[in-house]
Amino acid sequence: MKRFLTNAAAALLAATLYVGFAQDGEIPDRLVIGMVPSREADVIVDSLDPFADLLAEKLLIPVETFVSTNYVGLVEAIGTGRVDIGLFGPAALVQAMDLYGAEVILASVRRGSNTYLSQFTVRCDSGITEFEQLRGLTISFVDAGSASGFQFPYVHLDTNFGINPEEDMSYIFAGSHDASVLAVYNGDVDVAVSFNDARTAIENEYPDVMDVLCVLGYTVPIPNDGAVVRAGIDATLKAQIAQAMIEIAETEDGQALTEALFNVTAFAPIDPAAYDIVRDVSATFQR
Numbered sequence: 697m698k699r700f701l702t703n704a705a706a707a708l709l710a711a712t713l714y715v716g717f718a719q720d721g722e723i724p725d726r727l728v729i730g731m732v733p734s735r736e737a738d739v740i741v742d743s744l745d746p747f748a749d750l751l752a753e754k755l756l757i758p759v760e761t762f763v764s765t766n767y768v769g770l771v772e773a774i775g776t777g778r779v780d781i782g783l784f785g786p787a788a789l790v791q792a793m794d795l796y797g798a799e800v801i802l803a804s805v806r807r808g809s810n811t812y813l814s815q816f817t818v819r820c821d822s823g824i825t826e827f828e829q830l831r832g833l834t835i836s837f838v839d840a841g842s843a844s845g846f847q848f849p850y851v852h853l854d855t856n857f858g859i860n861p862e863e864d865m866s867y868i869f870a871g872s873h874d875a876s877v878l879a880v881y882n883g884d885v886d887v888a889v890s891f892n893d894a895r896t897a898i899e900n901e902y903p904d905v906m907d908v909l910c911v912l913g914y915t916v917p918i919p920n921d922g923a924v925v926r927a928g929i930d931a932t933l934k935a936q937i938a939q940a941m942i943e944i945a946e947t948e949d950g951q952a953l954t955e956a957l958f959n960v961t962a963f964a965p966i967d968p969a970a971y972d973i974v975r976d977v978s979a980t981f982q983r
Contacts, residue, residue, distance in 0.1 A: 720930060720931050720932075721928055721930035721931060721933070722928050722929055722930055723930045724929075725757070725758075726757060726758040726759070726760060727751075727755070727757055727758070727759045727760070727780045727781060727937075728759070728761070728762050728778065728779045728780050729744075729747075729748055729751065729759055729779070729780070729781040729782075729783070730762035730763065730770050730773055730774075730778075730779035730781070730782050730783070731744065731762075731764070731770065731782065731783035731784075731958075732765070732766060732767050732769075732770050732784075732785070732788070732839075733763060733872065744761045744763060744957060745761055747944070747953055747954070747957060748760065748761045750950060751937075751940055751941065751944065754936075754940035754943065754944065755933075755936055755940055762779050766841065767784070767788035767791075767839060767841030768788075768841055770782055770784065770788060770792075771784075771788050771791045771795065771796070774792045774796055774798050774924065774926045775792070775796035775926075777926060777928070779926065780925065780926050780929060781923060781926075781937060782798065782923065782924045782925075782926070783921065783923050783958065784921055784922065784923075784924060785841070785842055785843055785844070785845075785921045786843040786918055786919050786920070786921055786922070786971060786974040787841055787842060787843035787847050787974055787977075787978050788842075789921065789922055789924055789971060789974075790971050790974050791841070792924050793924065793968065793971075794975070796926070797927035798924040798925065798926050798927060799924060799925050799934065799968075800922050800923070800924050800966060800968050800971070801922075801923050801924065801934055801937065801938040801965070802922055802923040802938050802942070802963040802964065802965060802966065803919065803920050803921075803922040803963070803964055803965075803970070804921050804922055804923075804960040804962075804963060805960065805961055805962035805963065805964050806920065806960060806961055807961055808961075809920075810919065810964060810966065810970075811917040811918060811919055811920060812844065812891055812892060812917070812918055813844070813892045813914040813915055813916075813917060813918065814844035814845070814848045814849045814852070814890070815844075815889070815891065815892040815913075815914055816849065816888070816912040816914070817877060817887065817888045817889075817895065817909050817910070817911055817912065818880060818886065818887050818888075818910055818912050819881070819883065819908060819910070820907070820908060821908075822886065824886065824887065824912060825912070827853070827856070827857045827912065827913060828859075830853070830857075830859055830865065830886070830887055831859050831864045832864065833866075833885075833886035833887065834865065834866045834867065834868070834884075834885040834886045834887075835861060835865050835868075835885055835887045835888070835889065836867070836868050836869075836870045836879040836880060836884070836885040836887070836888040836889065837849070837850075837861075837867055837868070837869050837889050838869065838870055838871065838872060838873055838875075838876050838889065838890065840981075843974055843977070844873075844890070844891045844915070845873060845889055845890060845891070846869075846889070847977050847978055847980070847981060848915040848916070848918055849889040849915055850980075851915075851977050852915045852916070853865075867885075868884075868885065870888075873890040873891055873897065874890075874894055874897035874898050876888045876889060876890045876894070877890050877894045877895055877897065877898055877909065878898055880909065881905060881909055892911075916973075918973075918974065919970045919971050919973070922966060923938075923941060923963065925937060938963075941963045942962070942963050942964070945960065945962045
């Protein structure tokens with residue numbers, strides 16, 4: 697974690713920044729931004745700090761980083777106040793809102809879209825061309841708290857094809873989207889689930905991946921991941937955080953950084969109701 701200003705300097709700058717605004721919540725003397733990596737963890741740990749640096753420059757408040765190994769840990773960190781700003785996948789984002797009163801402030805935008813798909817990938821030489829063939833086979837999911845890496849594809853199989861992964865398949869959790877794709881590439885499982893198109897995440901190391909792996913199909917569109925701010929943060933500061941993140945992604949250097957870190961080309965405001973479909977799917981796993 698990194699500290700960029702002394703507490704005294706940060707407090708002075710924060711006070712200057714918010715002169716003229718009635719404070720209706722907490723204005724911390726430093727902020728912590730956290731996320732769960734969709735790629736291998738060491739890549740994110742090494743590179744999240746530059747984004748925190750840019751955010752600190754915009755907000756005039758020190759910004760530290762927190763990388764959790766799983767979604768549960770990051771949701772709990774938001775709930776306990778250890779993390780102030782969370783970058784979440786949609787399922788964990790809904791949990792943070794519903795369990796701890798976190799407020800979604802932005803959605804990620806990728807190539808103009810604020811939705812994405814969960815992708816089922818098989819080896820092209822497997823002979824698997826229909827979902828019905830998956831009964832009795834092995835599948836790689838990502839994480840039990842992941843919308844695209846578990847919850848949406850699980851419901852897709854059960855609802856549309858009557859395949860209950862708990863009863864009709866054997867499955868593993870790979871831990872990350874690229875690891876899930878790699879599992880089917882290596883022949884460890886018959887089908888892998890990931891965001892679309894996670895094959896590109898391993899293409900540099902496995903240049904034949906597009907020829908070896910074929911797409912079996914997709915789920916319905918899923919709202920993109922987004923940013924939440926924990927409960928209790930001052931409303932003006934929330935707006936400042938959202939605007940700072942939008943502006944960072946609008947600059948050439950900032951966009952290069954957000955693409956490298958999050959595969960995000962922009963951030964945009966979003967109606968929290970857009971995540972109702974995620975809430976409905978997630979409810980399947982809370983019964």
